[in-house]
Amino acid sequence: MLLEVRGLDAGYGLAQALWDVSLDVAPGEVVAMVGPNGAGKTTLISCLAGLLQPWSGSVRFDGEDITKAPAHVRAELGIALAPEGRRVFPQMSVEDNLLMGAYNRRARRHRSASLAEVYERFPRLAERRHQPAGTLSGGEAQMLAIGRALMGRPKLLLMDEPSLGLAPVIVETMFDIIREISAAGVTILIVEQNVVDALELASRGYVLEEGRVVQAGPARELLDDPHLQRAYFGL
Amino acid sequence: MRSRFYLVWAGVAVASWFIPQLVEALGGGIFYLVFLYGLLFWVAQATSWNMLSGFAGYFSFGQGAFFGAGVYTTAVLSARLGWPLLAAMAAGAVTAAAIAAFMGVVVFRLRILKGEIFALVTLAVAFVLASVARLVKFIDGGQGVSVTSLRLPEFFGDFSTSVYRAGALVAVLAVGLAAWIQRSRFGLGLSGIRDDEEVAEGLGVPTFRYKMIILTLSSALSGLSGALHALQIGYVTVDDVFNIRVPLFVILMSILGGTRHWMGPVVGAAVIHTLTDRLSAFGAENMNQIFLGLLLVVVVAALREGVYRRLVARRWVVLATFVATLALLAVTGWGGRLITQAGIAFGMAILVSLLPARLGSPAPAPREVT
Numbered sequence: 001m002l003l004e005v006r007g008l009d010a011g012y013g014l015a016q017a018l019w020d021v022s023l024d025v026a027p028g029e030v031v032a033m034v035g036p037n038g039a040g041k042t043t044l045i046s047c048l049a050g051l052l053q054p055w056s057g058s059v060r061f062d063g064e065d066i067t068k069a070p071a072h073v074r075a076e077l078g079i080a081l082a083p084e085g086r087r088v089f090p091q092m093s094v095e096d097n098l099l100m101g102a103y104n105r106r107a108r109r110h111r112s113a114s115l116a117e118v119y120e121r122f123p124r125l126a127e128r129r130h131q132p133a134g135t136l137s138g139g140e141a142q143m144l145a146i147g148r149a150l151m152g153r154p155k156l157l158l159m160d161e162p163s164l165g166l167a168p169v170i171v172e173t174m175f176d177i178i179r180e181i182s183a184a185g186v187t188i189l190i191v192e193q194n195v196v197d198a199l200e201l202a203s204r205g206y207v208l209e210e211g212r213v214v215q216a217g218p219a220r221e222l223l224d225d226p227h228l229q230r231a232y233f234g235l
Numbered sequence: 236m237r238s239r240f241y242l243v244w245a246g247v248a249v250a251s252w253f254i255p256q257l258v259e260a261l262g263g264g265i266f267y268l269v270f271l272y273g274l275l276f277w278v279a280q281a282t283s284w285n286m287l288s289g290f291a292g293y294f295s296f297g298q299g300a301f302f303g304a305g306v307y308t309t310a311v312l313s314a315r316l317g318w319p320l321l322a323a324m325a326a327g328a329v330t331a332a333a334i335a336a337f338m339g340v341v342v343f344r345l346r347i348l349k350g351e352i353f354a355l356v357t358l359a360v361a362f363v364l365a366s367v368a369r370l371v372k373f374i375d376g377g378q379g380v381s382v383t384s385l386r387l388p389e390f391f392g393d394f395s396t397s398v399y400r401a402g403a404l405v406a407v408l409a410v411g412l413a414a415w416i417q418r419s420r421f422g423l424g425l426s427g428i429r430d431d432e433e434v435a436e437g438l439g440v441p442t443f444r445y446k447m448i449i450l451t452l453s454s455a456l457s458g459l460s461g462a463l464h465a466l467q468i469g470y471v472t473v474d475d476v477f478n479i480r481v482p483l484f485v486i487l488m489s490i491l492g493g494t495r496h497w498m499g500p501v502v503g504a505a506v507i508h509t510l511t512d513r514l515s516a517f518g519a520e521n522m523n524q525i526f527l528g529l530l531l532v533v534v535v536a537a538l539r540e541g542v543y544r545r546l547v548a549r550r551w552v553v554l555a556t557f558v559a560t561l562a563l564l565a566v567t568g569w570g571g572r573l574i575t576q577a578g579i580a581f582g583m584a585i586l587v588s589l590l591p592a593r594l595g596s597p598a599p600a601p602r603e604v605t
Contacts, residue, residue: 049437075439083437089430091495100427103420104439152438 001060002027002156002187003048008057010047017043018211021057025156030178030188032198032219034232035208041191042084044208045160048189049081050074062155076104080154084161086141088148090134094125097133097144101151110153118147121180139170146177150186157181159190163197175201195232199223240418244411251403255396263573268399270574272467274508275399275406277488279460281500282409284485287453289494290413290422291446292429294350297338297357298482300364301454304331305461307368310380310471315373320385324462331458332451334360339450343443349432358482365477379472382465401463409456413497416449425449487527491534493541502543506530506585509578516575537589545588557584 003025010018017040025031035041046052048059050071059067066074080101089097098118102111119126122143128136133144142162149157162178163171175197182188182201192198199205199219207215207228215222222228258267280302288294305327313323342348342356368375391397416422424445427435436442465471484507485500492503507530511523534542546553560580563569570576 051433051437070441070443071436072439072441075437081434081437083434087431087434089427089434091430092426096423096426100423100435100438100440103424103427103435107439148438 001025002029002062003189004058004060005048006058006060008044008047008054008059010043010052010054010057012043012052016055016211018047018054021208021211021213023206023213023216025187025189027155027187028185029204030182030190030202032202032205033189033191033208034193034195034198034205034222036232037193039208040211041193041208042160043211045081045158045191048158049079072104075152076106078106078153078155080149080152080157082145082149082157082159082162084164086136086138086145086165088133088136088141088144091132093130094133094136094144095129097148098125098151101148102153104152107151107153111151114151114153118150121150121177122147138166139173142166142170142174143177146181150181155187157186157188159188161192162190163192163194171197195228196223240415244407244414247411248404248407251407252400254403255392255399265395267574268395270512272395272399272402273512274505275402276460276464276467277484277504277508278501279402279406279409280457280481281485281488281492281504282406282413282497283453283456283460285489285494285497285500286413286416286456287449288486289489289499290416290425290429291449292425293446293450294354295357296354296482296486297360298457298485299477299479300357300361301331301335301457302461302464302481303361303364303368303476304334304454305458306465306468306471306476307374307380308458309462309465310382311374313385314380314382320387320466324459327462327465328455328459331461332455334364335450335454336447339447343446343450361477361482365473368477369473375471375473377473379470381470383469385466387466398463398467402460402467405456405460405463409460410497410501412452412456413500417497421445421448487531491530491542493543495540496543499541499543502546503541505581506542509581513575513578533589542585542588546585549588553584553588556587557581560584 001024003023005021005023008018008021009016021044023031023033033041033044043052047054050066050069050073054067057067058065061074061077061079064077066077069077089100092100095115098115099111102108102114107114119129124140125144125147128140133141136144146159146162159178162174166174171194178188178190178201190198190202199222202219205217205219205222206213207222215225215228254271255268280298284295284298308330309323309327312318312326313320318326338356338360342353348356369377386394387397387401391400416425424435424440427438427440428442428445432442468475488503488507489500490503491506492501493499507527510526514520514523514526557580560583561576564576564579570579
């Protein structure tokens with residue numbers, strides 16, 4: 001397993017947001033963690049990226065225990081985060097944003113090659129490379145957040161709600177892009193509220209509700225599951 | 236590339252060493268050296284503030300604390316304990332850095348202390364230091380400390396020359412360091428911390444370590460500059476050292492010049508120091524605050540990126556305005572002393588750079604990372 005999470009409890013202050021969450025991600029896989037707003041998806045992503053210290057439980061990456069490792073160490077090990085929405089560096093240029101993605105030592109060596117690859121994948125970013133990132137549209141900012149994460153040459157790409165706040169047409173483009181990235185060999189854990197699109201993309205899925213994993217299995221099966229259909233697709 | 240950078244800054248340091256000779260050759264007096272020292276003092280202080288608050292985005296009201304720690308450490312160690320001046324000055328820089336590092340360990344560990352809270356904590360540190368100085372007899376005890384008998388080493392020249400030269404070295408050190416940081420990987424990481432610290436950490440920036448380094452560097456420079464300033468003011472009192480002037484001025488200067496480029500605080504210090512000095516010279520000291528207030532309002536409202544960006548975007552027009560105004564004043568003799576004339580020409584150049592005409596709009600300059 002590339003990522004093994006066991007019995008994770010986490011929260012903010014005294015408010016617990018995750019209870020006993022376990023999940024696995026195998027190399028080359030796309031795994032979707034779906035659930036409604038407030039289910040604890042972003043809390044989980046923060047724990048995996050190292051931005052939030054879990055109360056208990058363990059996180060193993062590539063055979064190494066990283067439960068206590070700070071975020072910048074995890075970036076070095078090959079975990080990259082594409083945070084939700086417009087969390088780009090607004091005052092920095094598009095290109096500087098991308099260079100920030102290659103901040104860790106391992107990725108830095110391939111910086112120029114990575115930059116060329118990202119510009120090839122996202123020509124819009126190349127056009128706007130000298131523009132402050134704060135002036136980008138929602139879709140462009142999301143592309144930048146993904147491109148920046150790819151600059152880190154990740155073994156595991158964590159994506160937090162890539163469809164959040166985007167127009168439906170752009171959401172479709174976004175999922176196509178994620179499919180391409182996966183086809184290029186990047187392992188992806190995607191956290192999404194957009195249950196159908198996420199599960200159609202993923203090979204396996206987990207359903208998170210009120211901080212607990214309530215269902216898990218192959219994405220196909222989850223899509224056909226009567227409980228999920230009732231809860232999320234209004235069928 | 237790297238070696239050229241060091242060469243340029245070494246050249247600036249050497250050139251600034253010979254300014255007193257130039258001033259003398261041109262028939263200028265001590266007045267010019269005092270003016271220049273004041274300018275360089277503010278350049279060092281504003282640059283120091285901007286490293287922490289501009290580059291890393293941690294807005295501080297605590298400049299007075301670090302500056303004051305430098306002033307008082309030097310004054311007490313040299314005047315009361317008879318330390319050699321240079322050792323006392325070094326201790327001033329170290330004390331300021333140690334106080335800052337202690338504050339940083341506490342404040343940066345607790346992630347909630349950001350933004351306004353961080354600014355308030357820094358202000359509180361200044362208050363505490365001022366109270367300690369006022370209460371402890373050994374430090375000040377309300378009496379003040381006299382450092383009038385102290386001198387820099389012989390080869391720095393006579394008193395005014397030596398203070399100017401030491402001030403120039405400190406300023407060159409501060410600005411050179413800021414320029415180096417801005418071009419470095421470290422500087423890129425600081426920009427990330429300023430824009431979105433959590434994301435920067437997630438991308439591999441060791442944020443805690445970086446914040447500690449920049450806070451310590453910034454305060455050490457401020458303390459060093461303060462250590463020298465103890466010499467310049469001669470008689471050190473709590474009210475003069477720990478007042479609102481230093482923290483307020485460095486903020487004004489940096490914001491006026493622009494906080495995202497190392498030249499911003501330099502330009503801001505030049506504008507504000509020249510303006511306040513000239514207003515005082517004409518007996519209009521009371522007008523200072525009015526002018527500064529207006530200036531700040533205009534800058535914050537009209538150009539958030541600061542004056543420096545505008546000067547660069549219109550550099551030829553600005554240069555032409557400066558030269559033309561100065562020539563006109565020199566020929567007609569208006570304005571009196573050369574320094575006033577230069578100040579007026581500088582002011583005109585800045586006004587031209589601020590005109591909202593279509594003389595060329597400033598584009599965001601691409602950053603170079605080496």
